[in-house]
Amino acid sequence: MNAYLPREAEVVERIEESPNTFTLQLKLTDDAPYSFEPGQFNMLYLYGVGEVPISIVAEADKERVLTHTIRALGRVTNGLAALRKGDRIGLRGPYGHGWPMRAAEGRDVVIVTGGLGCAPSVSIIHHILEHRERYGHLSILQGVKHTDDLIWREQYDRWEAMPDVRVLLAADIGSPDWRGHVGLVTALFDKLTLEPRKTIAMLCGPEIMMHASADLLHTRGIPADAIYLSMERNMQCGIGHCGHCQIGSQFVCRDGPVFVWPQVRELLGVRGY
Amino acid sequence: MNDSLFLPRDALQTLIEQLKSDGFRVIGPCVHDDTIQYRDLADSATLPFGWTDDQAPGNYRLTQVDSPRAFAWATGAQALKPYLFKPRETLWRAQRDAAGKLTFSSEQIEDQPLAFIGVRACDIAALKLHDKHFLDGVKDSNYAARRAGLFIVAVHCAYPADTCFCASTGDGPAAADGFDLALNELEDGYLVEVGSERGKAIAARLPLAAASSDLQHQGAQAVAEAAKRQHRQLPSGNLQKPLFERLHHPRWDQVAARCLSCGNCTSVCPTCFCNAQIDAPALGGEVTEHLREWDSCFTEGHSYLHGFMVRPETGHRYRQWLTHKLGSWHEQYGRSGCVGCGRCITWCPVGIDLTEEANVLCNSAAGESPQ
Ligand SMILES: Cc1cc2nc3c(=O)[nH]c(=O)nc-3n(C[C@H](O)[C@H](O)[C@H](O)COP(=O)(O)OP(=O)(O)OC[C@H]3O[C@@H](n4cnc5c(N)ncnc54)[C@H](O)[C@@H]3O)c2cc1C
Numbered sequence: 094m095n096a097y098l099p100r101e102a103e104v105v106e107r108i109e110e111s112p113n114t115f116t117l118q119l120k121l122t123d124d125a126p127y128s129f130e131p132g133q134f135n136m137l138y139l140y141g142v143g144e145v146p147i148s149i150v151a152e153a154d155k156e157r158v159l160t161h162t163i164r165a166l167g168r169v170t171n172g173l174a175a176l177r178k179g180d181r182i183g184l185r186g187p188y189g190h191g192w193p194m195r196a197a198e199g200r201d202v203v204i205v206t207g208g209l210g211c212a213p214s215v216s217i218i219h220h221i222l223e224h225r226e227r228y229g230h231l232s233i234l235q236g237v238k239h240t241d242d243l244i245w246r247e248q249y250d251r252w253e254a255m256p257d258v259r260v261l262l263a264a265d266i267g268s269p270d271w272r273g274h275v276g277l278v279t280a281l282f283d284k285l286t287l288e289p290r291k292t293i294a295m296l297c298g299p300e301i302m303m304h305a306s307a308d309l310l311h312t313r314g315i316p317a318d319a320i321y322l323s324m325e326r327n328m329q330c331g332i333g334h335c336g337h338c339q340i341g342s343q344f345v346c347r348d349g350p351v352f353v354w355p356q357v358r359e360l361l362g363v364r365g366y
Numbered sequence: 367m368n369d370s371l372f373l374p375r376d377a378l379q380t381l382i383e384q385l386k387s388d389g390f391r392v393i394g395p396c397v398h399d400d401t402i403q404y405r406d407l408a409d410s411a412t413l414p415f416g417w418t419d420d421q422a423p424g425n426y427r428l429t430q431v432d433s434p435r436a437f438a439w440a441t442g443a444q445a446l447k448p449y450l451f452k453p454r455e456t457l458w459r460a461q462r463d464a465a466g467k468l469t470f471s472s473e474q475i476e477d478q479p480l481a482f483i484g485v486r487a488c489d490i491a492a493l494k495l496h497d498k499h500f501l502d503g504v505k506d507s508n509y510a511a512r513r514a515g516l517f518i519v520a521v522h523c524a525y526p527a528d529t530c531f532c533a534s535t536g537d538g539p540a541a542a543d544g545f546d547l548a549l550n551e552l553e554d555g556y557l558v559e560v561g562s563e564r565g566k567a568i569a570a571r572l573p574l575a576a577a578s579s580d581l582q583h584q585g586a587q588a589v590a591e592a593a594k595r596q597h598r599q600l601p602s603g604n605l606q607k608p609l610f611e612r613l614h615h616p617r618w619d620q621v622a623a624r625c626l627s628c629g630n631c632t633s634v635c636p637t638c639f640c641n642a643q644i645d646a647p648a649l650g651g652e653v654t655e656h657l658r659e660w661d662s663c664f665t666e667g668h669s670y671l672h673g674f675m676v677r678p679e680t681g682h683r684y685r686q687w688l689t690h691k692l693g694s695w696h697e698q699y700g701r702s703g704c705v706g707c708g709r710c711i712t713w714c715p716v717g718i719d720l721t722e723e724a725n726v727l728c729n730s731a732a733g734e735s736p737q
Pocket residue numbers: 134143144145146147148149161162163164165166167168169170171209212213324325326327328329350670671672673
């Protein structure tokens with residue numbers, strides 16, 4: 094069995110989220126089984142161009158539809174951006190270890206994201222809201238560079254209105270209609286009322302943001318092994334063969350992308366790793 | 367060692383014929399482009415009789431000497447790597463029909479099993495590491511297909527190069543296991559060891575005689591002397607901790623000032639496995655091949671992430687290579703990623719020597735710990 098062989102998927106919906114961010118809803122055209130956990134990713138293949146790792150945003154429903162939110166940044170993602178309903182792509186996965194949804198049961202959850210880090214972490218939110226009784230208080234902290242970069246505004250409003258959910262937003266650069274904080278997402282920690290011993294934190298975004306956030310949350314009493322982060326590295330294979338995604342002894346594709354902080358703490362922020 | 371059998375030198379031809387008659391594609395060392403390379407063996411006369419090599423940091427020369435021996439040289443630039451994990455190969459093909467429907471299909475792997483003659487202990491050790499990488503966990507089907515039928519005729523190394531240090535990594539100069547047959551080259555022929563049932567079956571069809579205790583003694587002596595002639599060595603033990611404690615050591619900048627980031631060391635290294643994937647669409651547009659090629663942690667693209675590189679500088683890359691090869695491998699594969707073949711020293715255009723770098727680093731005070 095060739096582990097690299099993609100399966101065919103059809104674009105069933107394409108949603109424009111912002112000028113450079115879009116969501117693809119994909120349906121596998123074969124009937125082989127598919128299931129995933131929040132935080133895992135797929136390798137999406139654009140015919141004749143190549144493959145890229147993309148997180149799975151939403152639970153696959155009965156119709157076997159997978160949601161991916163993608164920012165157009167380069168060769169493959171710009172090509173994916175041009176897809177229309179009915180177009181076909183390749184897909185293989187799911188790969189990697191996802192978020193510690195089991196370990197989080199019975200605890201409060203703090204989600205800290207930056208930029209498009211919100212995409213891989215939306216799966217956590219969906220999961221918690223779907224199994225609401227299993228989890229405690231949910232805090233969602235999202236930082237963006239410009240207020241325009243914030244996608245899913247209505248969704249955040251909807252979540253904020255729910256009981257036992259707190260949404261805190263920050264933008265480095267504000268705008269007149271911005272109700273959130275102006276500055277770094279880490280400044281929002283002051284607004285959190287934490288019960289550190291019963292809290293689990295999940296971080297996703299630029300590495301310096303996660304580096305600083307993990308340190309700060311730890312200082313506030315959250316144990317190191319209750320802090321999780323989703324790492325990003327160049328990926329070619331997704332299955333531990335190509336060597337591109339390594340951080341020290343960890344293969345991000347296979348041992349991550351979600352790591353418990355102590356696994357990567359030593360090398361986080363060291364230039365070159 | 368059951369090296370009590372003796373094969374006369376002229377019977378190498380019989381060995382090749384027997385392997386071929388069993389359906390193997392027989393590959394062995396040949397002089398090609400002024401180096402010793404593994405190539406298809408037409409017959410035993412193609413073996414490098416009377417050739418020896420002179421290797422030093424950044425230097426490789428072949429010379430002819432008056433010797434009847436076929437294996438009086440150390441490893442050339444290649445190990446088995448290019449045959450099992452190809453420099454460039456198709457992983458799969460995609461076809462697109464007029465309606466845009468995609469069909470993915472695997473590439474057929476050539477199914478003739480390979481038999482290698484003259485494999486050194488270091489290269490068998492490297493093969494075992496690639497087995498762990500490509501076969502444990504998710505299997506690489508291309509590698510697995512080629513690995514499945516592999517037949518190995520090892521040769522104990524009696525002519526280590528100046529750059530070799532397999533005795534210090536514990537991987538040579540004698541091949542301990544992982545072969546079907548092993549040869550120990552003497553002045554008149556070979557002591558033969560059988561390492562597998564398949565090896566035994568081939569040996570039964572060779573004109574083998576009993577080896578005198580004198581010949582056996584000569585064989586053991588040659589291997590012991592080969593180990594003694596090696597003067598390079600790596601610091602002993604698991605270097606993961608000492609290397610990662612010195613990520614900010616000034617030595618990295620010193621080696622970076624010499625290193626060209628050319629990646630030669632990674633191409634010749636029999637354990638390096640990095641690769642990249644690319645698409646090669648046919649002009650017509652209805653079919654595309656998805657290829658993988660060897661890559662190197664010394665290239666720019668290796669650590670590229672939308673608009674920036676994790677390792678923009680040569681120093682970062684050399685440090686990544688050495689700390690991975692000699693450090694992180696222990697956690698990933700249960701041992702160092704270096705088998706002491708010395709190729710990266712010989713084929714580095716500026717003669718950078720990893721044993722020297724590792725020794726300087728590990729024998730100096732640990733720098734400040736990574737911030
Ligand atoms: C585990 C994981 C999950 C991700 N999830 C998402 C997501 O949900 N949404 C989203 O928009 N982006 C996500 N990314 C980032 C996305 O994979 C890159 O933006 C994308 O690979 C860029 O490819 P490109 O060909 O368009 O860009 P180019 O700049 O042309 O890149 C060329 C090649 O470099 C490699 N590469 C470049 N950037 C990255 C990167 N960040 N990560 C891995 N390989 C890279 C790829 O092999 C790519 O084909 C994720 C990355 C990882 C590692």
